[in-house]
Amino acid sequence: MKLGFLCRAVTLAAWFTLFAAGPIPFAQADALVQPKEKPILTVSGKIGITNVDGTAQFDRAMLEGLGMVSFTTTTPWYKDPVKFEGVPLAKLMSAVGATGQRIVAIALNDYSAEVPMEDALKYQVLVALKRDGEYMPVRDKGPLFVVYPFDSDPELKAQKFYSRSVWQVSRIEVK
């Protein structure tokens, strides 16, 4: 009950800040707990909430605790439409109290791509943990996949947005 209310408040605040000029300050959420398992995601940069050495580190349970959503979309990487399940990027940004304008998603092979902060709000960009109901292992584009709901808007079916999607993501830097 309390979590539901919090989610609504956070989403409302996020939408409100979309229309504000300058850096987008996310509403401050509760302080982060320490990860109990091996972290799968490290968020650094312009963030207000940290838990390990000035960074915000998440294990799988912590990410899932932020609230999972899902969508099904076609992608350039799979023949058939696939269902992605994970944490909305906007929700993650609010959980770490992000204040930057850009998000850099960094993959295990150090490939990185920049995602503008407004994309997170405008398109429901997902930090996906599951594909078609299964956790994605490193061997299959895991552990995390920053992905856009390409089918929701014809504008998204462009190379610009394909290149902003990153798989095997393990780090996010807020700039």
Add this chain to the structure above:
Amino acid sequence: MTHSWLKIALTVIIAAFVAAAIYISATIVERQKALREVSRYNVAWAASQAVAELYRLELRLAAFQIPGSAVDKDEVLLRFDILENRAKLLEDGGVKIFTDANPEAGGVVADLAAALHDLEPIMPRIDQPGTVPRVLRRLSPLEASLARFAGDANSYGAAQVADDQRQLLELHWEFSALAAGLAICGFGLIVLLFIQNRLISIAHAELHGMAEDLRAAKDLAEAASEAKSRFLAAMSHELRTPLNAIIGFSELISSERLGPLGQPKYQEFALNVLVSGKHMAELVNDILTAAKLDAGQYELSSEVIDTRQIVGAAVAMIGGAEVAKDRDIVIDPDGDWFCVFADERSIKQMLLNLISNALKFSALDTAVRITASRTPDGELWVTVVDHGIGMTAEQAASAVQPFHQIDNRLARRYEGTGLGLTIVKSMMECHGGRLMVRSEPGQGSRISLVFPPHLHRPEKFAEVA
């Protein structure tokens, strides 16, 4: 004719060009899309990724061996997983086309997969002594072949891109040629339309000139006709003055007003002069009336006239004349004798004309009948019927033309100007009515004054009064 064929041909060519242009541009868009697709570059990318991740794994393994190193077992296993992932990518659709075409490259992919398959059960025990060198020994032979594979894949990818670009360039050329053709066709069409426009405007100018000429000729003809009418009217008027003198003085002489003539023959001559003068006066009057009617100067008054009464008056007037001597003139007692709105003098003149014609052109022992009847569509017909010599249809038609008598022999037998029916016709038309002539040779004639509904009242005169 030639122009329209040329135009059709040009339109067809342009349509074909447009269709081809649409097809070509759609193809170009398709090709560009294909170029943008990531899969086109997957080969080179996947190969380089595999090489890089192989080296990374080897580096991590080497570091893992060194005591106190930051690289732990999890890190090594993660790198192994990543390399597994890259090896799987090499078996993907995009890369498979390349490996199928290059058996040597296919062998490298198979070697990598086999090595990873062999190492899979060993990796969880990587922290046990001797395992790292064993893994490195299995991996190191792959370095050279994988690097060569990456080089070949890169060339293959570059060739693919070059091929795409060449195709795109060709399409652009085709498109440009089509666009040029389209422009030429459009220009041809414009020139054709311009020529056609010129021809039309020339024809228009010619037509306009012709219309001007015709109008001038018509004006001239009208002026001539008017001059003729004026001349006739003036001449008739001028003729009447001396005629009056002839009639007056011959009357004085024949009546021996100022004393006896002595010689009885002189009185007979004077009477001849008087009769001829009166006849000539009638002729002049007819000519004057016809000329006035022709010139549109005939003046009409409009009054309510009882047709029965005016027919009676006309019959009474003609009764005293030579032509009506010993003749029967019957007025139909059951006729529709309605009132009409007309000029009394004209109606009387018309009736006199028709009755005297009927008497002149029929045998002495036949009667002349005058009837009045109303048609179902509301017209009033006042008809003079005789059983005389009659006329053919052609004769009836020419009888209403000015200065015309059916037969020159008749002119001698029945003297007259030949203006009678013309005057009646013109007068009726002046009233807004018409003259109806029905006649058959040898059977007689039925000549009617036709009053349209607006010229008469359905009441008889007694009812109006």
